[in-house]
Structures are given as structure tokens and as C-alpha cells.
Amino acid sequence: MMKIAVIGTGYVGLVAGTCFAESGHEVTCIDVNPRKIQALKRGEVPIYEPGLEELVRRNMAAGRLHFTEELAGSVGPAQVVFIAVGTPEGESGRADLQYVLAAAEQVGRALKQYTVIVDKSTVPVGTADKVHEVVARHTRCEFDVVSNPEFLKEGAALEDFLKPDRVVIGTRSERARKLMAELYAPFVRTENPILFMDPCSAELTKYAANAMLATRISFMNDMAALCEKVGADVEQVRKGMGADKRIGYSFLHPGIGYGGSCFPKDVKALTATARDMGLEFDLLRAVENTNARQKRCLLTKALKHFGDLSGRTFAVWGLAFKPKTDDMREAPSVELIEGLLGKGARVQCHDPVAVESARRYFGDRVLYAPTNYAAAEGADALFLVTEWNEFRHPDLKRLKATMKSPTIFDGRNVIDPQLAREEGFTYFGIGRPSS
Ligand code: NAD
Numbered sequence: 198m199m200k201i202a203v204i205g206t207g208y209v210g211l212v213a214g215t216c217f218a219e220s221g222h223e224v225t226c227i228d229v230n231p232r233k234i235q236a237l238k239r240g241e242v243p244i245y246e247p248g249l250e251e252l253v254r255r256n257m258a259a260g261r262l263h264f265t266e267e268l269a270g271s272v273g274p275a276q277v278v279f280i281a282v283g284t285p286e287g288e289s290g291r292a293d294l295q296y297v298l299a300a301a302e303q304v305g306r307a308l309k310q311y312t313v314i315v316d317k318s319t320v321p322v323g324t325a326d327k328v329h330e331v332v333a334r335h336t337r338c339e340f341d342v343v344s345n346p347e348f349l350k351e352g353a354a355l356e357d358f359l360k361p362d363r364v365v366i367g368t369r370s371e372r373a374r375k376l377m378a379e380l381y382a383p384f385v386r387t388e389n390p391i392l393f394m395d396p397c398s399a400e401l402t403k404y405a406a407n408a409m410l411a412t413r414i415s416f417m418n419d420m421a422a423l424c425e426k427v428g429a430d431v432e433q434v435r436k437g438m439g440a441d442k443r444i445g446y447s448f449l450h451p452g453i454g455y456g457g458s459c460f461p462k463d464v465k466a467l468t469a470t471a472r473d474m475g476l477e478f479d480l481l482r483a484v485e486n487t488n489a490r491q492k493r494c495l496l497t498k499a500l501k502h503f504g505d506l507s508g509r510t511f512a513v514w515g516l517a518f519k520p521k522t523d524d525m526r527e528a529p530s531v532e533l534i535e536g537l538l539g540k541g542a543r544v545q546c547h548d549p550v551a552v553e554s555a556r557r558y559f560g561d562r563v564l565y566a567p568t569n570y571a572a573a574e575g576a577d578a579l580f581l582v583t584e585w586n587e588f589r590h591p592d593l594k595r596l597k598a599t600m601k602s603p604t605i606f607d608g609r610n611v612i613d614p615q616l617a618r619e620e621g622f623t624y625f626g627i628g629r630p631s632s
Pocket residue numbers: 204205206207208209210227228229230233281282283284296299300317318319320347348349350351458459
């Protein structure tokens with residue numbers, strides 16, 4: 198059993214802390230946001246992540262998981278301290294390290310014994326050294342700084358953390374390596390590897406992985422645009438490509454662009470790192486440009502179809518940047534809805550869990566419908582934005598009866614175009630022949 202402190206109780210910190218508690222350690226999660234900590238102390242999880250609340254409550258009840266705003270008292274006795282605070286986009290696309298370095302300073306002041314300090318946040322190459330410097334300025338205790346980037350996906354975060362494809366650990370210290378290997382041993386029983394490497398390589402691995410995934414998405418979105426020009430169906434092309442084992446099916450779905458708190462900022466940050474080193478990462482610039490165009494593509498299609506959008510009513514199904522999360526950061530829905538409102542349209546939206554997050558973006562400027570069918574009432578068109586399972590097979594007859602005009606802009610290619618047409622809908626997908 199180890200004593201662990203986790204700084205930052207967002208998607209990553211809360212999941213990591215809870216999973217370490219689940220494997221028997223005594224974990225204290227720390228956050229500067231008092232509302233978060235108060236909610237967590239009551240056993241209420243402030244984010245939507247399937248299964249997390251149950252696991253939090255179980256480990257709190259077992260006395261292994263604690264929450265506090267007070268950093269020093271928890272960091273002092275801890276053998277391992279995770280820094281899992283935000284690293285948002287900063288100046289010129291670089292990662293903003295102010296929260297990481299502020300946490301590092303507080304950790305330095307609080308150390309009481311040898312401690313492994315783990316950079317869990319996604320941070321640029323060289324940050325482990327920076328954190329080391331900052332901590333060293335404030336302590337005489339021995340410590341090591343380890344880079345241990347996180348690869349979990351929101352919506353499947355517990356599964357990803359408890360059974361990771363791999364764990365990446367960047368350290369040059371044998372003492373830290375042993376401790377980290379022990380900590381992660383319960384999660385790699387399936388023989389998935391713990392990859393030990395130097396801190397710079399570990400830091401870069403996280404950005405490389407996200408940039409590759411974003412690249413696949415933009416590649417398919419460009420492919421979809423070409424399919425529309427030549428009359429091909431990108432879904433057929435996708436299947437034909439994915440069947441090739443060298444390519445595989447993952448992350449080949451065209452759509453309305455990637456969003457979320459990671460891909461957009463991580464692609465920018467990696468491009469900025471390259472630029473700082475005198476390299477132009479042209480490929481990643483193209484990935485970003487394609488994504489920016491793609492986020493506008495449903496609005497462009499609607500303008501082409503309707504001409505003037507003012508006075509029209511539109512239904513939007515899905516607000517979160519992807520299913521099974523309430524996270525709206527950089528969600529394609531934001532740009533679409535702002536575009537529709539800007540053109541004088543009315544928007545009626547529905548999302549199974551992201552409505553509270555959406556209120557922070559749109560306030561009362563849109564109508565939040567209690568169901569997806571209620572959102573479609575009287576609508577000139579439906580925009581399908583997030584591929585929640587419950588939107589995949591709508592009752593098209595019911596939908597048609599409720600809408601003013603039966604038109605679908607399917608941003609995720611989840612509705613069968615032929616079926617939609619047979620039911621009398623005008624259907625527009627991404628990279629598919631439209632009617
Ligand atoms: P988040 O914004 O949800 O949470 C960060 C938390 O840190 C907030 O609750 C904030 O109040 C807290 N915080 C900030 N400064 C603090 C301080 N000095 N002391 C204590 N708490 C402090 O962020 P997140 O989505 O969990 O992401 C955290 C990091 O992990 C980022 O670097 C991100 O890129 C990376 N990451 C995120 C995901 C993801 O899916 N969200 C996946 C992998 C990696």
C-alpha cells in the first residue's frame with residue numbers, strides 16, 4: 198500500500214486517483230476548485246464518466262479515497278504525487294504550463310521525504326526538467342520527476358485506465374522506476390507493456406499519439422470531401438481501406454471534425470514545439486486546416502440547401518464533442534450552433550448528458566429539449582452532431598411527422614441514407630452521395 202496524492206481532480210486526475218484507490222492504495226485528490234471538492238466529499242462526481250461515481254463512492258466508503266483543497270498536508274506523507282492539472286492552449290499554440298508549474302512549486306514546499314513526482318498532464322518536451330528545477334528551488338528533500346502521460350479516452354476512461362494498451366513511463370531513476378512499476382503492476386496483468394524510456398521521449402509519445410489520431414481523422418475528412426466531388430461513398434472507401442491490416446479500422450470515420458480538450462490543443466502544441474526547434478511540421482498544419490474547414494461543413498451544406506437560414510428552426514442532436522461524455526470543450530456543436538444563430542436561425546437541441554455544460558456556452562440563446570424528438574418539433578432540418586447510440590436508429594416516421602420539412606444533415610454518417618430517402622427525407626451525409 199502506498200500513499201498517493203493527485204493534484205487536479207478533472208477527467209484525468211479523478212479517474213487516476215480513483216483507480217489507484219481501487220487497487221488498494223490510500224489516495225488523496227486535491228483541487229483548487231472548492232465546489233468540486235465539496236461535491237466530491239458528498240460522493241457526487243462533477244463530471245459525467247460512466248461508472249466513475251460508483252467507484253468513487255466505493256473507495257470513499259472503504260476509506261481509501263479522500264478529497265481536499267489543502268495540498269501540503271496530503272503531499273507531505275505521500276510517496277508518489279501526480280500532477281494532473283490542465284495544460285490549455287497558450288501563447289502561439291504552445292501548451293500553457295502555468296498550472297503545472299504552480300503545482301510543482303506547491304509540491305516543492307510541501308515535501309517531507311523522498312517522493313516521486315509524476316507529470317500526468319500532457320506537457321511538452323522538457324517539462325520534466327522544468328518541474329525538477331521548480332521543485333528543487335523549494336525543498337532539500339530527495340525527489341525524482343517522472344513523465345507518465347495519460348492515454349485514457351473520456352467516455353471509456355475507467356476501462357482505459359484499468360486496462361491500458363500500454364503505460365509509458367519516462368525516467369532515468371532506478372528508484373522511481375521500481376516504484377512506478379509496482380504502482381502500475383495491477384493494471385498490466387493482461388501482459389500489455391509498461392514502456393520505460395527517457396522523459397523527453399515519454400513527453401513526445403503522448404503528443405505523437407494524439408497527432409497521429411487527429412491526422413487520420415483529417416485524412417478521412419479530406420477523403421470525404423473528394424468523395425463528394427466525384428460521387429463516391431466514403432463509407433465504402435473506409436471499409437475497403439480499413440480491411441488492410443496495415444491500416445486497420447480505428448479512427449477512420451469521417452465526420453464534422455475532431456474536438457475535445459486534447460486533440461486541438463495537442464496538435465497545436467506539437468506544431469509549436471517543432472517550430473521552436475526550427476522545424477515546420479507542415480503535415481500538422483494541414484491537419485488543423487482540414488479540421489477547421491470540416492467544423493464548418495454542415496453549416497456550408499445548410500446554406501447551400503436553404504439559401505437564407507434566418508427565421509428557420511433547426512434541431513441539433515448531440516452537443517458533447519463525442520458520445521458518453523459531457524465535455525463540450527472545442528465541440529463541433531459550438532461552431533455549428535453559433536453559425537446557425539449568427540444567420541438568424543432558431544436552434545432546438547438535445548443531448549443525453551451535456552446540457553448543463555452547453556448552458557455555459559449558449560445560455561438561453563437556444564432551446565434545450567427534453568428528448569431528441571422534442572428537439573425536432575417544427576424543425577426545417579435536423580443536424581446530427583454527436584453519435585450517441587440513441588440517435589443511431591431514429592423512428593424516421595415519427596421524426597418526419599414532427600418536423601416541418603424532412604431534411605437531415607448527418608454529421609456522423611450514422612443514419613442509413615437509403616432508408617432516410619425511402620421515408621421521404623432529403624439526406625446529406627459526409628462524403629456520401631446526397632439527395
Ligand atoms: P480538467 O480541466 O478537467 O481538470 C484539471 C483540474 O486541475 C481542474 O479541476 C482544476 O481546478 C485543477 N487545478 C488546476 N490547478 C491546480 C492546482 N494548482 N492545484 C490543484 N488543482 C488544480 O483537465 P483534464 O481533462 O483532467 O486534463 C488534465 C491533463 O491531462 C491535461 O494536460 C490534458 O491534456 C491531459 N489529458 C486529458 C485527457 C482527457 O481526456 N481529458 C486525456 C489524457 C490526457
